[in-house]
Amino acid sequence: MKSNFFIAIKLTLVCMVLFVGVYTVLVLGVAQLVPNKGEGDVVHFNGKKYYRNIGQSFTSDAYFNSRPSAVQYNAAAAGGSNKGPSNPAYLQAIQQRIDTFLQHNPTVQRSQIPADIVTASGSGLDPHISVQAANIQIERIAAIRKIAVPNLQQLVITATEKPLFGLLGTEKVNVIQINIALDQLK
Known part of the structure; x- marks a missing residue:
């Protein structure tokens, strides 16, 4: 022993x-x-430092909104909410996000809202949204910034990242990258 x-x-x-x-x-x-x-993947813009690979909050109607974060975009506390899809508090949070999104995007129907724009990712720090989530925000941004809708549609197409090797994953849009590109359109 x-x-x-x-x-x-x-x-x-x-x-x-x-x-x-x-x-x-x-x-x-x-x-x-x-x-x-x-x-990490650092981007410098207007004297500020951003991380392209970490989700960040964009709540202004003049920008593409990010995916919600269960950790308030705090990279030191990365993680999901750990609440299941039948948890009343989780369902209430999702309903609040849907209501807020519809309030800021009045031309969008509830059935058009993609899940990724109202649900947090597993890490709570996903820097991407789906192409559909970017496209349904175009009308709001066009009206506020006085930019033609086709110009914003082209911006989304340009900012769309393809699946890895054309097979793995889905098409997605990096929110930091497209919002910086949006500011550069002026």
Whole structure:
């Protein structure tokens, strides 16, 4: 029994050194070799720093709205709400998001609202919306910014990211990227 105890302690110490020390240094070293030194996909616009791969809140009617976030877009607290589809609090939150969306987009019918514009992603930080979610916001943005609808439709087409290798995933629009492009249309 004593011999097993000391073997377990030695194995624990070796694993701690390998997985806490060596692995961490290895990952940090590799991160220094990639663009942006492991800081993520950084975009600079109008003197501000944005992360293209982390969802951010856009609530102004002059911009494409992001996907809702269960963690208020806090990357340190990434995660979903963990509430099931039959949870009354979850259903109430979804209903509030639908009502708010319809209030800001009066030309949209309830049946046209895609799920991703009123539900948070699993991480709560998804930077993308579906092409449909971008398209149903075009009329609102066109009216506020006094931009022709075809110009905004072309902007959505240009900002649409295709599935990986043409097979994996769906077409999507990065909200940060399209909102920066929207500001550059002036």
